[in-house]
Amino acid sequence: MKKISLLGATGSVGWQTYDILKEQQDAFQLVAFSAGKNIAKTREMIEALQPELVSVQQEEDARQLAKDYPHIHFTFGGKGLVEVATHPDSTVLVNAVLGSVGLESTLAAIRMGKTIAIANKETLVTAGHLVMAEAKKYNATILPVDSEHSALFQSMNGENPKNIERLIITASGGSFRDRTREELKHVTVADALNHPNWSMGAKITIDSATMMNKGLEVIEAHVLFDMPYDQIDVLLHRESIIHSLVEYHDTSVIAQLGTPDMRVPIQYALSYPERMPLHNGQRLNLAQIGKLHFQEMDFARYPALRLAYEAGRMGGTVLTAMNAANEAAVAAFLQGKITFLAIDEVIERVMQEHANIAVPDLQTILHVDSETRKIVQNMIK
Ligand SMILES: NC(=O)C1=CN([C@@H]2O[C@H](COP(=O)(O)OP(=O)(O)OC[C@H]3O[C@@H](n4cnc5c(N)ncnc54)[C@H](OP(=O)(O)O)[C@@H]3O)[C@@H](O)[C@H]2O)C=CC1
Numbered sequence: 001m002k003k004i005s006l007l008g009a010t011g012s013v014g015w016q017t018y019d020i021l022k023e024q025q026d027a028f029q030l031v032a033f034s035a036g037k038n039i040a041k042t043r044e045m046i047e048a049l050q051p052e053l054v055s056v057q058q059e060e061d062a063r064q065l066a067k068d069y070p071h072i073h074f075t076f077g078g079k080g081l082v083e084v085a086t087h088p089d090s091t092v093l094v095n096a097v098l099g100s101v102g103l104e105s106t107l108a109a110i111r112m113g114k115t116i117a118i119a120n121k122e123t124l125v126t127a128g129h130l131v132m133a134e135a136k137k138y139n140a141t142i143l144p145v146d147s148e149h150s151a152l153f154q155s156m157n158g159e160n161p162k163n164i165e166r167l168i169i170t171a172s173g174g175s176f177r178d179r180t181r182e183e184l185k186h187v188t189v190a191d192a193l194n195h196p197n198w199s200m201g202a203k204i205t206i207d208s209a210t211m212m213n214k215g216l217e218v219i220e221a222h223v224l225f226d227m228p229y230d231q232i233d234v235l236l237h238r239e240s241i242i243h244s245l246v247e248y249h250d251t252s253v254i255a256q257l258g259t260p261d262m263r264v265p266i267q268y269a270l271s272y273p274e275r276m277p278l279h280n281g282q283r284l285n286l287a288q289i290g291k292l293h294f295q296e297m298d299f300a301r302y303p304a305l306r307l308a309y310e311a312g313r314m315g316g317t318v319l320t321a322m323n324a325a326n327e328a329a330v331a332a333f334l335q336g337k338i339t340f341l342a343i344d345e346v347i348e349r350v351m352q353e354h355a356n357i358a359v360p361d362l363q364t365i366l367h368v369d370s371e372t373r374k375i376v377q378n379m380i381k
C-alpha cells in the first residue's frame with residue numbers, strides 16, 4: 001500500500017488523481033491533501049477517502065471544516081502546503097497545485113526523500129536547478145506527470161541516455177491553431193478556453209493557446225532529463241495521440257501513444273515501476289483514427305515558445321521572471337484586464353528589462369517571483 005499526499009486536489013489533475021485513488025483503494029491510501037478555495041470538492045474528497053490532514057487556502061475555511069470534521073487535522077495557506085507535502089506517513093507526493101506557489105512544499109518533500117510525482121511544471125521552470133540538486137542530495141525520485149514528459153520517460157525506459165539524439169515534444173497547437181496572429185486581436189476568454197483535445201484547468205489551457213505551455217515543457221524536459229536545448233524540439237501534432245518521442249543516434253524513434261487522458265500519466269507515476277489497468281480507460285484504435293498529422297513549429301506565430309527557449313538557454317532568474325510574468329499575465333487575461341496578444345507582450349517586456357542572476361538561491365527566486373508580479377501589475381494598470 002503506497003501512502004499518498006496530494007497538492008492541488010480540487011483541480012483538473014488533482015481531481016483525476018482522486019478518481020484513481022478512489023478506484024484503487026487496495027493499492028493507494030490518501031493521507032493528506034491540499035485544496036484552494038473549492039470547499040464543496042474538499043468535502044467530497046474528505047468524505048470519500050478520510051485523510052488525516054487537509055489544507056485549504058483560507059484560514060476561515062479551515063476553521064469551519066474543523067468544526068464539521070473533528071477527527072481530521074486542518075491547516076491553511078503556504079504552511080499548509082508544506083505540512084501536506086511533508087506528512088510523515090506519505091512516501092509519494094503528487095504535486096498538482098497550480099503555479100510557482102508549489103515550489104517550497106516540493107523542496108520540503110524532497111528533503112524527506114519522498115517520491116515526487118510532479119505535474120506542477122511552474123516549480124520546475126522557476127527553480128529546476130534547485131529541485132534537481134536537492135533531489136540528488138536527498139535521494140528523492142522525481143517522476144513526471146505532465147503527459148509529454150511521462151511519454152519521454154516511458155520512451156527512455158531501459159535506454160542509455162548517452163544514446164539520445166533529441167527529444168521531440170508534441171504540441172496540439174491549442175485553441176487558436178487554425179487562426180493567424182492577426183485573427184487573434186479580438187479573441188475572448190471563452191474562445192481561448194476551448195482546447196481541441198484536453199479538458200484542463202484555465203491557466204494551462206491559455207498557456208496551450210499561446211504555446212507558452214510548450215515553452216514551459218521544453219524547460220521542464222531540460223530540467224528533468226538533463227538534455228541541452230539544442231536537442232529538444234517541438235512538433236505540431238493536432239490529434240494529441242503521440243504524446244512525445246525520443247530519437248536515438250541510430251535513427252530509431254521511440255514514442256508513447258494513447259488516447260488523451262491525463263489519468264494515464266498520473267496513474268503511471270503512482271504505480272511506477274508497475275502498470276495497472278485504467279478504470280474506464282479508452283483504448284487507442286489507430287485504424288479508426290486513420291490519419292495523424294504533423295507540422296513544423298512556427299516561432300513567429302507563437303512568440304511565447306521563442307521566449308521560453310531564450311530564457312531556458314540563458315538560465316538563472318530570467319526563468320523565474322518569465323514564469324511569474326506569464327502567471328500574472330494569464331490571470332489578467334482571464335479577468336478581462338488585458339487582451340490575449342498582450343500576454344506575449346508582457347512576458348517579452350519583463351524579460352527585456354530583467355537583470356539576470358545566473359545561479360539563484362531560493363530566497364532570490366522567491367524575491368524575483370514576487371517582484372515580477374508587482375511589475376506586471378504596474379504594466380497593465
Ligand atoms: N490539467 C492538466 O491536464 C495538466 C496540468 N498540468 C499542470 O498541473 C498543474 C495543475 O494544473 P490544473 O490541474 O490544470 O490546474 P487547476 O487550476 O485545475 O487546479 C489547480 C489546483 O491548485 C489549487 N490552487 C490554486 N492556487 C492555489 C494557491 N495559491 N494555494 C493553494 N492551492 C491553490 C486549486 O484549488 P481550488 O480549485 O480549490 O481553488 C486547485 O486544486 C499546473 O502546473 C499545470 O501546468 C500538467 C499537465 C496536464
Ligand SMILES: CC(=O)[C@@H](O)[C@H](O)COP(=O)(O)O
Binds near residue numbers: 208213
Ligand atoms: C495534458 C497535458 O500534458 C497538457 O500539457 C497538454 O499537453 C496540453 O496540450 P498542448 O499544449 O499540446 O495543447
Ligand SMILES: [Mn+2]
Binds near residue numbers: 146217
Ligand atoms: Mn503537457
